[in-house]
Amino acid sequence: KAGVTQTPRYLIKTRGQQVTLSCSPISGHRSVSWYQQTPGQGLQFLFEYFSETQRNKGNFPGRFSGRQFSNSRSEMNVSTLELGDSALYLCASSLDFDTQYFGPGTRLTVL
Amino acid sequence: ELKVEQNPLFLSMQEGKNYTIYCNYSTTSDRLYWYRQDPGKSLESLFVLLSNGAVKQEGRLMASLDTKARLSTLHITAAVHDLSATYFCAVDISSGSARQLTFGSGTQLTVLP
Numbered sequence: 623k624a625g626v627t628q629t630p631r632y633l634i635k636t637r638g639q640q641v642t643l644s645c646s647p648i649s650g651h652r653s654v655s656w657y658q659q660t661p662g663q664g665l666q667f668l669f670e671y672f673s674e675t676q677r678n679k680g681n682f683p684g685r686f687s688g689r690q691f692s693n694s695r696s697e698m699n700v701s702t703l704e705l706g707d708s709a710l711y712l713c714a715s716s717l718d719f720d721t722q723y724f725g726p727g728t729r730l731t732v733l
Numbered sequence: 734e735l736k737v738e739q740n741p742l743f744l745s746m747q748e749g750k751n752y753t754i755y756c757n758y759s760t761t762s763d764r765l766y767w768y769r770q771d772p773g774k775s776l777e778s779l780f781v782l783l784s785n786g787a788v789k790q791e792g793r794l795m796a797s798l799d800t801k802a803r804l805s806t807l808h809i810t811a812a813v814h815d816l817s818a819t820y821f822c823a824v825d826i827s828s829g830s831a832r833q834l835t836f837g838s839g840t841q842l843t844v845l846p
Contacts, residue, residue: 655832655834664838665823665836665839666836670831670833677831678832680833712775719827719832722766723778724776725775726774727775
């Protein structure tokens, strides 16, 4: 069974640009969550989608947004990038309220 | 706001020794996860603990959950180098309509020969 996939794996952007990250969940999983991981703040919850609906959102500014498609694939978007947005962005999928399985992550560097 | 505290944050141990990582959390939850992360890699699910008194074991790792004390432990028995990684606990505070895990800061484990 294929795991969670994320694209791209690495990304370099400059301040002020925007970026879109993609996540394909494990087949059959309808819940997709996004996390930001940084050395200073650790793993922080961004948002969670289930059946194309955002069920929960973490404490991040409105520059961070996401969506989920009918095939459960999800994208997150960050607009007006700041240096502090440099991080590893992790996507996790689950059937519903059960174990989350994480993808390999997208390493975003903002210059 | 839920706080999840892991200790120690850094742990160096000799091969063959035993040690315990602690995960304390500040609100009611009866669902807790342990994950492992190798450098530059993603998170790998180790255990899910679903009720008070739950105990799970896999190889040299054993996890337990005490919901009354709001404490989970990850015990390492006879450590080997392959266990070197960062270990995270994650407390599940999902409600009926919202899914959310809150992670601890992680414990960076180094097993020395």
